[in-house]
Amino acid sequence: MTVAMGRADTPLPADVDVAVIGGGIMGLGLAYHLALLSGGKARPPLSIAVIERSYLVSGASGRNGGGVRMQWGDAGNVRLMMESIELCKDLAQQLGINLWFRQGGYLFLARSEAGERRLERNVQLHAEVGAPTRLLTAAEARAIVPQLEVAEVRLATFNPDDGVVFPWAFVWGYAARAVERGVTLRTHTSVVRVEPLARGYALHLHTGEVVRARRVVNATGAWSGALNRQLGIDLPNRPHRHEILSSEPLKPFLDPLVVDLTTGLYFSQSTRGELVTGISLPDAPDGSDESLTLHSSLRFLTHLSATLTRLMPITAAMKVLRQWVGPYDVSPDGDAIVGPSPGHPDFVQVCGFTGHGFMMAPAVGRLLARWLGLGEAHPMLARWSPDRFAAGGVARREDMIIG
Amino acid sequence: MTARTFVCRCEDVTLTEIERAIAAGLSDVEEIKRYTGLGTGPCQGKECLSALGRLLVARGLISPAALRPFTARPPVEPVTFGALAAGATEVPEDPSP
Structure with a gap:
């Protein structure tokens, strides 16, 4: 009906x-x-x-990337997201829709000493709360995503229960x-x-x-x-403008959503096959990032592409299909x-x-x-x-x- | 017309699916795009958008004068990450903790 x-x-x-x-x-x-x-x-x-x-x-x-993760920096958020992910498992039946929910995990990469400490602290916290996050070496991260360039990666974490949905x-x-x-x-x-x-x-x-x-x-x-x-x-x-893009759809090749802590780059493959990716972009000098205008920028495309192709060189041959903008509602x-x-x-x-x-x-x-x-x-x-x-x-x- | 009439060939959206969206009360190209996925594939609506517009006008759901295409998303045609990376002016590094 x-x-x-x-x-x-x-x-x-x-x-x-x-x-x-x-x-x-x-x-x-x-x-x-x-x-x-x-x-x-x-x-x-x-x-x-x-x-x-x-x-x-x-x-x-x-307008968001559809990432769903329990890898947070504090116990309250980890618990809340464990609950959310648990709910996602039955939600397709409950709501009578296809959520395109896929638990391929989240893989966080640290390339700095500070990032390494954050990941170590997170894993300890997650263990206390009961989230199955584990520390990985660069080589182990590469075993999960073989296309990654991991020469600079010092440490990684992986949680297999994290995933993506189609919003x-x-x-x-x-x-x-x-x-x-x-x-x-x-x-x-x-x-x-x-x-x-x-x-x-x-x-x-x-x-x-x-x-x-x-x-x-x-x-x-x-x-x-x-x-x-x-x-x-x-x-x-306050509102803050964030850009994101998706690529042409490909056969499934990428399990987890990957996050590079140093650049704020993240990418995942949606169940529709597209690479969905965004990055922390330094604010535009004209202050437009604080406005609610949702225009796309070339600056985002080039900055993201340069960062992505360094971390995952195989993407150089992939094509960007569409980019768009959504606002974060940022609390201090x-x-x-x-x-x-x-x-x-x-x-x-x-x-x-x-x-x-x-x-x-x-x-x-x-x-x-x-x-x-x-x-x-x-x-x-x-x-x-x-x-x-x-x-x-x-x-x-x-x-x-x-x- | 049969149930297997494809309006959007990139995302396999059929006429039946659009009929279902209209039956659910949706009448705007932006909302029908988000309900069915129409126009979000490689051609970015270049093929299907006019067919949808014509259908909405024929049903009296919108007047030809009020009809607008959905927001065009760059790039105009698919471009490789490699080509775009070559256009970067800033060094992509941000030593956040």
Whole structure:
């Protein structure tokens, strides 16, 4: 059965319990899990609407590389991603879609002494948490990816459970199942004004419609600042432009997603056969990387190609097919910004995932729904609190941000 | 027309799949591209995009005047990483920890 979803003319109720602004993977994953709870333990059933300014998959959820890894620099993130990867195993059945989920592992390469120390520290931490990451010599890394030029590689780590997905299908799956369970999904509709009420908020839409919501979730990621500023909510997450490309499709030849810590280069082969690759690019001098304009650059293509062909010379003969841009929603400490907003407890942030929201979304959608629907706590929620910035100073900074 | 009419030959997208996308409420070339994969292969939509546009207009889902192609992705035609690497001006090294 085909479920109608994502229409510009879906009727919106005048009053809802939860209005989610932003139809990306965070907003839709949360709506799906809330709707699942709503039929069961959450009493009474919740009315939920998701409002998306453009089409589904138009933002960062449709523009990322699809990497899913548990190799992080701190125990909370490792545990969260172990949960997310576990969920991915059954998600295709649950959502009724092909996720193109392939667990070929993540291979991290260190070419400096500092990188070597990071990997050693990670492996020790992962062992404590129970993630199956192991240290490899350069020769062992080459046994996994024979085409690698490893002369400069000092140390590597490999986790066989890490993998890749194809992002588009994921988002459509959450959308279809959410709608099936009663979530109202309206696309091509912007929220132009958020008006605080005695209880909840009135969302004024560009169509002239008004939706009153008991609670509002800001799941607009890199675009969240404009909505927050309307309510005087001052949070430090900022958009940052990231470029990525894919090659012509080839027969499967590359198992893991490879990351070079020194250059921030990463590449993987998608289940569709394309090489999907990006790199940390030094900021353009004109400041355009902080804007939300999504234009591609030749500078990215040449910089990435020079780095990639040095690390994997065989790629010199491969062809680039298409390049595009997506925004990271960068939080100053690399941790997400999730929870009640300062001064606006019923305006909930689900933002600041710093380029790694997609891989975390399966776990985040579920834990957020349990918190919003059942009041259930989760250790990451304390850490992600939007209030932490006002308390002055940031305790730690995640150093395994890639791209 | 049969169920095996291919609209996008690069990504094997059939007319039936596009019909399914339209039945799901999708009517914009950008969203149909992301729902079916149409136009994301080697020809980058040069062959299939006009067929999709014509179908949407014929169904009354969009007016010819409002119809726009999806965002063109560089490069215009496939280019090797080797050729692009030769054009690099900066030394690709960043001694991040």
